[in-house]
Amino acid sequence: MPRTIGSHSDITGPRVRAAALKLFAEHGFAAVSMRRIASEVGVQAGALYNYTPDKQTLLFELMQTHMEELLAALPQQSDASVMDRLEGFVRFHIAFHHERPDAVFIAYMELRNLDPANFSRIEALRRRYETALEDILGAGSDQGIFDVADTKITTLAVIAMLTGVTTWFRPGGRLSLRAVQDQYWDMVRRMVVRAPDGSV
Amino acid sequence: MPRTIGSHSDITGPRVRAAALKLFAEHGFAAVSMRRIASEVGVQAGALYNYTPDKQTLLFELMQTHMEELLAALPQQSDASVMDRLEGFVRFHIAFHHERPDAVFIAYMELRNLDPANFSRIEALRRRYETALEDILGAGSDQGIFDVADTKITTLAVIAMLTGVTTWFRPGGRLSLRAVQDQYWDMVRRMVVRAPDGSV
Numbered sequence: 001m002p003r004t005i006g007s008h009s010d011i012t013g014p015r016v017r018a019a020a021l022k023l024f025a026e027h028g029f030a031a032v033s034m035r036r037i038a039s040e041v042g043v044q045a046g047a048l049y050n051y052t053p054d055k056q057t058l059l060f061e062l063m064q065t066h067m068e069e070l071l072a073a074l075p076q077q078s079d080a081s082v083m084d085r086l087e088g089f090v091r092f093h094i095a096f097h098h099e100r101p102d103a104v105f106i107a108y109m110e111l112r113n114l115d116p117a118n119f120s121r122i123e124a125l126r127r128r129y130e131t132a133l134e135d136i137l138g139a140g141s142d143q144g145i146f147d148v149a150d151t152k153i154t155t156l157a158v159i160a161m162l163t164g165v166t167t168w169f170r171p172g173g174r175l176s177l178r179a180v181q182d183q184y185w186d187m188v189r190r191m192v193v194r195a196p197d198g199s200v
Numbered sequence: 201m202p203r204t205i206g207s208h209s210d211i212t213g214p215r216v217r218a219a220a221l222k223l224f225a226e227h228g229f230a231a232v233s234m235r236r237i238a239s240e241v242g243v244q245a246g247a248l249y250n251y252t253p254d255k256q257t258l259l260f261e262l263m264q265t266h267m268e269e270l271l272a273a274l275p276q277q278s279d280a281s282v283m284d285r286l287e288g289f290v291r292f293h294i295a296f297h298h299e300r301p302d303a304v305f306i307a308y309m310e311l312r313n314l315d316p317a318n319f320s321r322i323e324a325l326r327r328r329y330e331t332a333l334e335d336i337l338g339a340g341s342d343q344g345i346f347d348v349a350d351t352k353i354t355t356l357a358v359i360a361m362l363t364g365v366t367t368w369f370r371p372g373g374r375l376s377l378r379a380v381q382d383q384y385w386d387m388v389r390r391m392v393v394r395a396p397d398g399s400v
Contacts, residue, residue, distance in 0.1 A: 026312065027228075027230045028227075028228030028229070028230050028231055028309075029228070030227045030228050030230075030231030031228055031230030031231040105309075108367075109228075109305075109309050112226065149383060149386065150375075150383055153375070153380070153383050153384075154383075154387065156364060156368055157361045157364065157384065157387055158361075159364075160360055160361050160363070160364025160367070161357045161358075161360050161361040161364070163360070164356060164357065164359075164360025164361070164364075167308075167360070168356055175350075175353070180353070183349060183350055183353050183354075184353075184357065186349065187354065187357055187391045190390055190391050191387045191390050191391050195395060195396075196395075
């Protein structure tokens with residue numbers, strides 16, 4: 001009999017990943033057993049192994065999926081001005097991470113629990129993302145529009161600042177997400193744009 | 201017999217806290233048992249309870265100590281100019297956190313494991329620290345030296361950016377800590393200082 005859309009394994013894989021993401025974010029990777037993930041999904045512990053060989057693979061795949069979705073969603077704006085590209089990056093980073101607080105938390109917190117080979121693969125994806133911002137900063141510096149002493153350091157500073165929004169922003173609070181994006185874009189712009197009279 | 205300096209309990213308390221800090225940072229609070237902390241210190245599990253009533257109290261005291269040391273070490277510079285006060289804050293924050301990566305990691309990661317009363321007490325200490333920076337930004341804005349649309353948001357952005365240094369800076373790398381402080385001070389200054397001709 002051919003597998004139909006919505007068959008058991010089609011549905012359970014995403015449910016396993018969603019349960020693992022939630023439990024790892026709540027309790028930490030080391031404190032969550034495969035048995036507990038199975039119980040959250042509502043399957044026998046043994047059945048989990050149809051979907052993942054082990055907990056390490058599950059963690060790695062969650063972090064890999066997060067980074068690959070981030071890279072795939074990053075706006076391609078190669079024809080735009082460096083100012084528009086930088087603004088696009090800032091607004092995108094805030095919106096994307098705001099929607100995934102558990103994945104952001106795990107991406108930072110559970111790096112220590114990746115085995116060395118998996119750590120290297122996640123680091124490579126992270127560097128690809130950082131390079132996207134660094135390229136914008138480098139292009140703007142070459143054009144004399146930005147004044148950035150060290151594009152690598154500025155990249156790390158901007159990303160840390162933008163990711164920090166996930167730790168405090170809540171919808172329905174004093175500011176809309178759009179207002180937060182506006183303010184962060186203003187701060188990043190001032191950090192990197194060359195002053196009109198050459199002063200900085 | 202009077203207790204002598206260096207008696208058993210004088211030494212073991214700090215060793216219990218150091219072991220808990222190390223193990224919580226390495227494995228996460230939920231994955232570390234009191235028995236494991238005792239084993240790391242080299243005492244019987246029961247002996248731990250001479251130093252702390254439970255694991256929750258141990259976690260809370262680690263986070264409280266971190267925040268109290270941070271507040272106590274924060275330079276008092278009320279007579280200095282707002283520029284000097286802001287520069288002092290930036291350099292201090294980077295240096296203080298650089299020396300305590302485990303405490304910084306736990307302060308962020310294990311907030312979820314504090315019970316509500318302890319969470320409120322840590323949050324209050326954290327707000328006191330944020331207020332120190334917000335006051336500098338507010339004073340600079342009042343004096344027309346800074347141009348900050350929202351001192352609260354700028355405070356959170358600056359602190360996230362500076363704390364991020366702990367995730368990548370390693371002594372002996374491409375840049376000295378002093379060079380990193382210089383670069384971050386330059387970025388923060390540009391983010392907040394009013395442009396001389398009124399443009400931003």
